[in-house]
Amino acid sequence: MYRRKISNITISTHKQENLYFAAGFSENGKLIRISHPQTILEDAISEISEHHPKYSMSNENNGIVKEIACMYFGENIDFDLTLLETDINSEYETSTIKTSFEQDVILEVAKIPYGTVKTYKDIAESINTHGYRAVGTAVGKNPFPIVVPCHRVIRSDGGLGGFRGGIDVKINLLTNEGIKIKSGKIID
DNA sequence: GATTGACGCCGAG
């Protein structure tokens, strides 16, 4: 059904406070994937190269990666979302946004404001489905962690839910935004 | 088909 498009990408990195961040950019300059913060540079790069084996390193987009790092540390940056490749019909591979359902979920999560949270159920209702679990699965495929704030999506019972980069990263992100957590639950 | 998810809800202990 789908072919793996082998297009050249570039990877840019940034180090901040002993954490490495990496991001992949397609030939048209759009972001196609962001790594989670890693303590080892190679791990950050691998998160991108696993999905896009044909890559070369470049520093032309280091500034954008730096912005992402700042967002991780709690800065409320008005990131330019048009930089994200979210078009499922693009000639450039996005690798984990392949269906319109996944696209709907990612675009809905992208709207969650800084310092607030929504539940998987909220997201499901916004896109008119009862497939709560399917929403969770799609959120888990978010290729743009931090920028598309999947860390702001929690369970209806106040539980944190999961996070691909490790639950500790989700906790850090939320607390940096001023959200209070006590024994694994969000406090209203 | 059957299974598996970063889920949600309700009811029984």
Add this chain to the structure above:
DNA sequence: CTCGGCGTCAATC
């Protein structure tokens, strides 16, 4: 409080 069972739906085998 925890657990199990069922609802629900997209992706994957």
